[in-house]
Amino acid sequence: MKNYFSSNFKLGVLGGGQLGRMLLSETQKFDVYTAILDSSETAPCAKICNEFHQGDLLDFDTVYNFGKKVDVLTIEIENVNIEALEKLEKEGLTIYPKPRNIKTIQNKASQKLFYKDHNIPTADFSRFASIEELKHAINNDAVSLPFVWKSARFGYDGNGVKVIKKVSDLDHLPTAECIAEKLIPFKNELAVIVARNKSGEIKTYPVVEMEFHPEANQVEYVICPARIDESVAKKAREIALKVADAFDFVGLLAVEMFQTQNDEILVNEVAPRTHNSGHYSIEASYTNQFEQHLRSILNLPLGNTNSKVAGIMVNLVGEEGYTGDVIYENIEKIIAIDGVTPHIYGKKTTKPFRKMGHVTIVHENINNAREIAQQVKETVRVISKQN
Structure with missing residues (x-):
């Protein structure tokens, strides 16, 4: 070695x-x-x-x-x-990840076509070179409302994704390549992180459940383990492994999914790197996702992905109406709660919905952890000296 x-x-x-x-x-x-x-x-x-x-x-x-x-x-x-x-x-x-994997994943249209080509379940979609082409398709009944618009490139943290309910919702969106995706009435948004090294050793982390902010389309809470039936969790892990196998992936792959009303699993999108959905692992897992990423890209033996305790992550994002030098208001109050650990990202300037840090809550009981997470969310504020 x-x-x-x-x-x-x-x-x-x-x-x-x-x-x-x-x-x-x-x-x-x-x-x-x-x-x-x-x-x-x-x-x-x-x-x-x-x-x-x-x-x-x-x-x-x-x-x-x-x-x-x-x-x-x-x-x-x-x-x-x-x-x-x-x-x-x-x-x-x-x-690692391999350049060809990054190339496919960084374009959402290419990523979706990859799933179709490899029989990986995903929401139906159509690909368009421009917004004008998409509007033309709607006017000719080739695309029906409502649907989810996604920019093919450079979407991040809720940017580049929008639910389109009427044609005018497309106004002021980027004019470049995009996809129109069928709107899925899902029960849960789930994620599975897969780790794989060059030797072919492969492991999955437990399935997590994600709760999103309705306006910013950003993850607010990540809950591990997901509060779902074991048969659904098994299906999610199997599909995540199928995705990693199809890519012949080396490194850490975060697979985001929808659990439909019929308990089917559809792949939404993937990230070829450490991911927001794995931050809970720093406090809650035997091997956190960042150590695992190192192990996988250096072809070291992979670590234990099991959780020591239930974990919930709360994102700390800049509050609306505040831009400037950051202040974490009431942070000492959440530090006083057992099992609560804040992570501050070192960004000196806050702005609305900017990811500034996260807080992990660990507890033997997932429901208790979720209650504390709510308390944390309602207590700490990411604001600035001047608004």
Whole structure:
């Protein structure tokens, strides 16, 4: 086995946001030298990695030159220059997830076609080159209202997704490639994180349940274990494994799904990286998702994915009406509650719905944990000095 620990081995990470920051806790634990590339000099990782490079993740030369400096390259965000990764891979650099996986996943239209081609259950959809083409299809009854509009590229944290109830809802949306997806009346939104290393060892984390903010379309709560029947959980894990197998995936893959009214499982979308739905694992699991990501991309034995205790994650997002230097109001009140651990992402400026941190609640009883999570949500406020 290659010596990654306390050596001159260098891990490169494209992206220096909060996912990178939490990954650094694990690289520091193992003493794995880590270099980060991010466009912002104030990125959450900037001051705490071994080596920080500022540059555009979508620029070919920037990504290529960064890749030449490291021994293994990984990502914490999908929106990166694929052509640079493909060239680096051809030249022999180890890159996980594989560039071809990232390329498919970073375009929602390509991702949906991939599911269809591999008989992976997903909501029906149509693909359009532009909003005008989509409007034309609606006017000719080729697409029926309501439906879910998704931008093919650059959707993130609720951006790039909108329920369309009338044609005028499409006004002011990006004009580029998009998909129109059948609106699924689901019972639950679920997620399964799959870890797989190069040797083919594969493990799934328990199925989690996600509760979303109705306006921002962002996850508000992640609940582990999901409060669903074991037969549904089994089906969700099997489909997540099928997705990872179809991609021949190496790394950590978060598979988001719908549980329909008939208890069918439909894949919504995937993320080829550590994910919001796995943050609970830092406190609640034997092996948290960030350590597992390291294990998988370095082809180390995978860790135990079981939970030690029930866990719920609450996202801390910027409150509406506040932009500026961040203040976490009442945070000392939630720290006083047993089993509550806040994670602050190091972003100095808050704005409405910006992810600023999260809080994990662990408890032996999932229902008690959910009550405490509600209390946390209602107590802590992410605001600014001036509104």
